[in-house]
Amino acid sequence: MEKRRRISLRAVVAAMALMLSLGEAASYDGGSSGLSPGYYSKTCSNLEKIVLREVTKKKNETVVTIPAVLRLFFHDCLVNGCDASVLIASHNNDAEKNSEDDDSLAGDGYDTVNRVKDAVERECPGVVSCADILALAARDVVNLAYGPYWPVELGRRDGLISKASDVKGKLPDPEMHVKELAAIFDKNGLSMRDMVALSGAHTVGFAHCSRFKKRLYNYNSTMRTDPSFNKYYAQQLKVACPPNVGPTIAVNMDPLSPVTFDNKYYNNLVNGLGLFTSDQVLYTDVASKKTVEEFNASQDQFFKAFVDSMIKLGRVDVKTGSAGEIRRDCTAFNH
Known part of the structure; x- marks a missing residue:
């Protein structure tokens, strides 16, 4: 305690x-x-x-x-x-x-x-x-x-x-590339920097094997495994997620510090440890690479950007005043 x-x-x-530094x-x-x-x-x-x-x-x-x-x-x-x-x-x-x-x-x-x-x-x-x-x-x-x-x-x-x-x-999809991802965020008034910062939430949590198995076993017609994977990480994932794995098996999004909110996610991307295509492309695409490198170099910069982006995200198409309602039960409308 x-x-x-x-x-x-x-x-x-x-x-x-942060209130003084986020502009x-x-x-x-x-x-x-x-x-x-x-x-x-x-x-x-x-x-x-x-x-x-x-x-x-x-x-x-x-x-x-x-x-x-x-x-x-x-x-x-x-x-x-x-x-x-x-x-x-x-x-x-x-x-x-x-x-x-x-x-x-x-x-x-x-x-x-x-x-x-x-x-x-x-x-x-x-x-x-x-x-x-x-x-x-x-x-x-x-x-x-x-x-x-x-x-x-x-x-x-x-x-x-x-x-x-x-x-x-x-919503972003695990197989999306930067251009597709950026279009989704842009529609909500969120920039490329916001997208990279919010993606850092993948420093915690897990993903079921079905969400990324294509990168391991069926990447394209000439390569079974996505070459942007760190080869040792790909081997570990194949052990955890064999081709016939059941739908309930999952792995940590961040193999280094899966229950701590930190900037290790960006270090993972630099080293080929991004679990989804939508993660790893943030480093392989020149449009977002510099921001990944910035957040990898400084956790403080990542935290500042994440807070900024969460505040902006929290303003998206909100209902205020007489719009909407105050639900008595979050699972059901009042009427």
Whole structure:
């Protein structure tokens, strides 16, 4: 416990420094989005303490909570904005979470947000949106994994639409190259630098073998294995993921520090240890290579860029004011 307190104090100091160094995004005024870190200061003053408490409990039960919550936030924001539409459950399998592209989302992410929502509702009923809870939880899992801390802009309302058909083509795919990836981020007002910084979230988490087996066994008509793989890493992956491996087998995204949020991801790319095509191409493509090298050389620069990009991501197509609703249950619309 004492160690966690010291980390938290350092995180607050780091956040203050970041506010001074991140330029325009660090003003934390939400720009035209209408968001503000102090949005619930009068209506639910203990909100962030409640979220951190519940997220910490869940993370202590399973470390999968860290990447699961982070990916849930990404998937939510990149599909019709940060409005918690990915949390809606459907009896007809037609909600956003039922899309093929969201199959990879872990149940621990959903469970974490639902637990936090229940705790928040007990103290501040009908006040805090699920979208804001998800944004806070994403920040907290990063910090609990020894990553950066930042003030989260709040004031989002929950969306009223969740359709599986809305997801296709809006999320990065493991086999995409830089041009395709950049197009997705650009549509959401996110730059190449944002894309490379947010990809650094792959420093935590895991991936099922089916997501990258093509690179190992069926790369193209002349080469079975992607030559950009470090050959020793490829051998290790083939042991972990034989050709007939079952659908439940998974490996760490970052083989060096899989449960710590750090800049090792970029070192992995420099050394041919990127697990997905969409990871490794960030280093092999000249359009993104210099940014990878920058983040590999400096964890501080990566952390600053990641915070900047998370704030920008959290502003994508948000619902505020009278738009949307404040869900009583994150898995269902109020009406």
